[in-house]
Amino acid sequence: MSVGSARPAFTTRKARFIAxxxxxxxxxVVLFTYYPVIRGAIIAFQQYNLFDLTSxxxxxxxxxxxxxAEDRFWTALRNTGTWVAVSLFFQFFLGFGLALxxxxxxxxxxxxxxWVFFPWxxxxxxxxxxxxxxFNGQFGVINDLLLRSGIIEHRIGFLATxxxxxxxxxxxxxxxxxxxxxxxxxxxxxxxPRELYEAADVDxxxxxxxxxxxxxxxxxxxxxLIVLLRIIWILNFPDLIYSMTGGGPxxxxxxITTFLIQQVIGGDYGRxxxxxxxxxxxxxxxxxxxxxxTRFEKAR
Amino acid sequence: xxxxxxxxxxxxxxxxxxxxxxxxxxxxxxxxxxESLTSPERTKLIKTLIADFEKANPKVKVELISPPLDSxxxxxxxxxxxxKGLDVLEVRDHTAKSFSNNGWxxxxxxxxxxxxxxxxxxxxxxxxxxxxxxxxxxxxxxERTLFYRTDWGMAQPPTTWQELYEAGKKMTSGDRxxxxxxxxxxxxxxxxxxxxxxxxxALNPEKSFFLKDKRTIFSTPEAxxxxxxxxxxxxxxxxxDSVSWGYxxxxxxxxxxxxxxxxxxxxxxxxxxxxxxxxWSTAPIPKGPSGYAFQPVGYAGWGATSFxxxxxxxxxxxxxxxxxxxxxxxxxGNSLIPISKQAQGDPQFSQGAWKAYLQAQxxxxxxxxxxxxxxxxxxxxxxxxxxxxxxxxxxxxxxAEVLKSWDAFWTDQAKKVS
Numbered sequence: 001m002s003v004g005s006a007r008p009a010f011t012t013r014k015a016r017f018i019a020x021x022x023x024x025x026x027x028x029v030v031l032f033t034y035y036p037v038i039r040g041a042i043i044a045f046q047q048y049n050l051f052d053l054t055s056x057x058x059x060x061x062x063x064x065x066x067x068x069a070e071d072r073f074w075t076a077l078r079n080t081g082t083w084v085a086v087s088l089f090f091q092f093f094l095g096f097g098l099a100l101x102x103x104x105x106x107x108x109x110x111x112x113x114x115w116v117f118f119p120w121x122x123x124x125x126x127x128x129x130x131x132x133x134x135f136n137g138q139f140g141v142i143n144d145l146l147l148r149s150g151i152i153e154h155r156i157g158f159l160a161t162x163x164x165x166x167x168x169x170x171x172x173x174x175x176x177x178x179x180x181x182x183x184x185x186x187x188x189x190x191x192x193p194r195e196l197y198e199a200a201d202v203d204x205x206x207x208x209x210x211x212x213x214x215x216x217x218x219x220x221x222x223x224x225l226i227v228l229l230r231i232i233w234i235l236n237f238p239d240l241i242y243s244m245t246g247g248g249p250x251x252x253x254x255x256i257t258t259f260l261i262q263q264v265i266g267g268d269y270g271r272x273x274x275x276x277x278x279x280x281x282x283x284x285x286x287x288x289x290x291x292x293x294t295r296f297e298k299a300r
Numbered sequence: 301x302x303x304x305x306x307x308x309x310x311x312x313x314x315x316x317x318x319x320x321x322x323x324x325x326x327x328x329x330x331x332x333x334x335e336s337l338t339s340p341e342r343t344k345l346i347k348t349l350i351a352d353f354e355k356a357n358p359k360v361k362v363e364l365i366s367p368p369l370d371s372x373x374x375x376x377x378x379x380x381x382x383x384k385g386l387d388v389l390e391v392r393d394h395t396a397k398s399f400s401n402n403g404w405x406x407x408x409x410x411x412x413x414x415x416x417x418x419x420x421x422x423x424x425x426x427x428x429x430x431x432x433x434x435x436x437x438x439x440x441x442x443e444r445t446l447f448y449r450t451d452w453g454m455a456q457p458p459t460t461w462q463e464l465y466e467a468g469k470k471m472t473s474g475d476r477x478x479x480x481x482x483x484x485x486x487x488x489x490x491x492x493x494x495x496x497x498x499x500x501x502a503l504n505p506e507k508s509f510f511l512k513d514k515r516t517i518f519s520t521p522e523a524x525x526x527x528x529x530x531x532x533x534x535x536x537x538x539x540x541d542s543v544s545w546g547y548x549x550x551x552x553x554x555x556x557x558x559x560x561x562x563x564x565x566x567x568x569x570x571x572x573x574x575x576x577x578x579x580w581s582t583a584p585i586p587k588g589p590s591g592y593a594f595q596p597v598g599y600a601g602w603g604a605t606s607f608x609x610x611x612x613x614x615x616x617x618x619x620x621x622x623x624x625x626x627x628x629x630x631x632x633g634n635s636l637i638p639i640s641k642q643a644q645g646d647p648q649f650s651q652g653a654w655k656a657y658l659q660a661q662x663x664x665x666x667x668x669x670x671x672x673x674x675x676x677x678x679x680x681x682x683x684x685x686x687x688x689x690x691x692x693x694x695x696x697x698x699x700a701e702v703l704k705s706w707d708a709f710w711t712d713q714a715k716k717v718s
Contacts, residue, residue, distance in 0.1 A: 051679070053401075054402065
């Protein structure tokens with residue numbers, strides 16, 4: 001407790017005001033992020049099966065051992081790699097292209113932007129359902145179009161063949177995620193000062209050189225950050241796969257988060273919690289590595 | 301000192317939002333009810349029944365929650381875990397055990413209620429099937445029947461799985477297939493149905509995954525035969541795509557004229573009637589070589605929570621929904637097998653496509669079984685077995701491997717329950 005002058009009194013009042021302003025946010029985050037994380041972490045070490053919640057003893061690392069012993073877990077892990085890497089690659093480059101195109105002024109640009117960004121506002125489950133019917137091997141519109149245009153002769157069981165199923169869910173994910181990159185990159189592009197381009201013009205730099213030496217360095221920190229965000233979000237995005245294939249056929253589109261959902265639906269929250277902890281650890285390690293590799297601090 | 305009003309308000313709102321209140325000041329009782337097998341049409345029907353209830357009980361208001369079908373049971377479980385804010389709920393055969401085990405369901409009174417004696421024997425039996433106490437009153441039953449095209453050159457419906465395969469073989473050519481196969485979610489149920497039929501008389505209908513001699517149904521040579529035929533049916537008379545088909549696709553396959561046979565629940569009768577397929581009929585499900593067919597009767601019903609703030613009104617609503625008038629309206633609207641004795645004279649449940657159900661009921665070798673839903677591994681098996689079926693169909697696992705793992709799983713489960 002400090003006695004005295006007006007200054008410290010002023011700061012405590014100010015501090016209290018700031019704390020009060022922060023309170024709703026903090027309460028929200030604690031309630032809906034930290035509490036579930038901690039609870040999940042505890043459950044991961046318990047025998048916590050929905051069948052009987054009246055007895056939930058601690059079982060040490062048993063849940064982790066059970067999960068790591070399953071082939072399905074390792075298949076899901078490999079699939080997660082493919083799912084994230086391929087989705088991200090196409091989302092990034094198509095999104096970048098879209099952002100560059102949308103930077104130009106043309107009639108009806110606002111309306112067009114709104115349409116382009118629409119998928120981002122839709123629920124992953126809904127998108128999954130739409131694509132599930134479009135990719136359907138018997139009645140799907142995609143098969144119909146390919147047949148009519150003579151590209152294929154026989155219908156393809158997109159969601160029924162292991163290789164195709166992964167391709168299909170990734171196509172849907174790319175469609176969904178391109179717009180996010182487009183929005184973010186467009187915003188970043190608009191922050192590049194116009195004078196820099198004018199100066200480059202005076203120096204006689206070509207469009208390509210302008211892009212390389214003016215645009216890119218300027219938006220690099222943003223790019224680094226949104227790529228990281230997307231990696232985390234794609235990895236944590238089971239909705240689409242779950243509603244399109246449920247991880248099938250025979251686990252060929254299972255990613256680590258759909259695997260987690262299956263544990264929970266099977267009633268075993270303990271194992272679900274263990275998978276959750278493994279995902280958390282994986283993402284944490286990756287984020288640290290990534291931010292170091294891109295020298296995020298310096299770039300900023 | 302200036303009061304920072306905004307954050308105080310924000311915090312207060314948060315706190316208040318956290319405490320939903322059950323009853324309002326005017327002495328009015330508010331009940332919250334949640335459904336599980338949600339569909340737009342059904343929700344509408346439930347709402348009209350609720351409106352009737354509110355008219356008969358002007359002091360009670362009912363709020364219906366209708367979560368999307370796919371995640372409904374998870375949502376209900378989450379609400380139940382908090383033990384508040386819910387009075388009446390839909391309980392399914394799959395969820396009854398875990399809900400009652402965890403003490404979330406109230407035991408419903410049957411003695412001071414006239415409606416109880418109006419329930420069919422089956423309805424009374426199923427009401428107390430889990431835990432031996434009436435934790436729910438069923439609202440109707442699902443039983444499978446065979447739907448088939450009468451214009452695809454089949455004079456008589458198949459009576460055995462072998463006949464179904466042969467009939468399907470004749471139907472299959474080009475873009476047309478004999479059978480609406482289910483390889484996706486819920487697909488394992490169909491192979492289990494075939495394995496049961498092949499095991500015949502040895503099967504114990506009270507614990508349908510086990511034989512009368514306590515071995516599992518997956519351990520026999522008959523199980524191998526059935527599973528091999530199951531794979532053959534997929535490979536030779538079903539659309540290749542159907543390895544991923546779930547409920548909507550297999551029904552769509554039949555109603556769009558891609559497949560000639562479909563085995564499904566009675567609610568599909570309505571769907572097929574409304575489709576462009578006009579020449580079709582129904583028959584009891586196919587049997588195994590020994591002349592037996594087994595199937596569980598699926599059911600769901602209404603229950604009340606053990607922690608309801610208004611237990612009297614909650615029970616009243618459950619009873620209201622289960623009384624003859626309301627339950628028959630509900631069964632008709634959803635094409636379910638009704639729970640009321642009074643429905644037996646109703647022509648809608650004995651004519652046309654429903655005739656096959658009567659036929660099955662009168663056949664002593666069409667046996668109703670009880671699935672081992674009260675074993676701890678039941679939910680896990682649902683998830684695992686569907687994946688195993690897909691692995692089997694795509695050639696990643698053999699019949700022997702799958703049956704061996706299922707046998708091991710249920711032998712282990714038997715030890716846990718005993």
